[in-house]
Amino acid sequence: MNYVLVGKSVVIARKIHQVSPQSNLLIVDEQSNLSEISMPAEIQAAHYGEIAYQNEPQIDQLVAQLNGRSVDAIIPAFERTVTLANQLAAAMQRPRIGDLGAKLFRNKLALRSFCQDLPINQPAYQQVTSIEQLRTFFKAHGAMILKPTTLAGSLGVVKITDEAQLASEFAFCQQIAEDADEPVALMAEEMITGAEYSCEYVVQSGHVIFQNLTKKFKFHNEFFVESGHLVPAIVNGQLRQAIYQMMDCLVNAAEIDTAVLHAEWLVTADNQPYLVECGASAWRPNCGLDYCGVWGRFSVEILSIISWPTRLI
Helix, strand or coil, X not given: CEEXXXXXXXXXXXXXHXXXXXXXXXXXXXXXXXXXCCCCHHHHCCCEEEEEECCCCCHHHHHHHHCCCCCCEEEECCHHHHHHHHHHHHHXXXXXXXXXXXXXXXXXXXXXXXXXXXXXXXXXXXXXXXXXXXXXXXXXXXXXXXXXXXXXXXXXXXXXXXXXXXXXXXXXXXXXXXXXXXXXCEEEEECCCCEEEEEEEEEECCEEEEEEEEEEEECCCCCCCEEEEECCCCXXXXXXXXXXXXXXXXXXHCCXXXXXXXXXXXXXXXXXXXXXXXXXXXXXXXXXXXXXXXXXXXXXXXXXXXXCCCCCX
16 A cells, blocks of 8 residues: 655554555655654654655645655645645545535634534634633633634643633733744634543545544543543433434535544533534544554554545545
8 A cells, every 4th residue: 555644643654554564655744844753763664755845835746746656545644734635635636535624624713614504513602813802702601712723732722711811811822823833813612511522434435434432531620631532432322323413414514525534522411412623634632642543543444444546534
């Protein structure tokens, strides 16, 4: 197999090597990332290569460097590389998530706006550009989550439960957004309390071929790092059906072609699931290490199940 991994991820590269050591692996990423991240020696000694780009990648130049190579799968390693992986797959005429899906699952505000007219439960939300807007939202909805719209790994995501926190937390999130490598907006969301689950979907040519629910456990603090997972989750049939129905709705409405999706859900005491977010990369940066390894391995192994030539994003 010939894999193109968009974004230099040691975790995903290692899983590809473990599952399929004879496969060819080519990393596409910014030069700075390629230089700063060290790949294990056993991977570098295998069938391994790198293609670098500076700042804004030029798709035609990347395709030219891949010219003559047989590419079986193009995998986005991170949320930041979902768009590039989709564009590269389009240029190389490989199955892909699609332009709409790449946009929605790269931007939390875009996803919220898109789901607003769909039968998908989600919290009240608003883009905020000033402390005055944030204060108005807090007065209307109470406890909230403030988050950047395009960053991953819960970077810059904070809980606000008291009006006295508004100024400091807004300033903190603004700084995170300003320090990012790309323009980042901020979004306030009504805080939904309840049990946390993730839903893993594999979509091939518009058809869902795998579904799973995972129970998530977190440390009891102000951060969002997960402490453990139960796979598969033990849930009642009504909740499972409700989440799957809303996921199916999202897949169909967003015209997803071929993708590995990872959506997060909060389930209230009255058994109502609310969509938190949905990603389309192979790497889950804020989860427990063991789960990341399992999910990374699964993302690679599923490539061996679906028909070729294809790619997952």
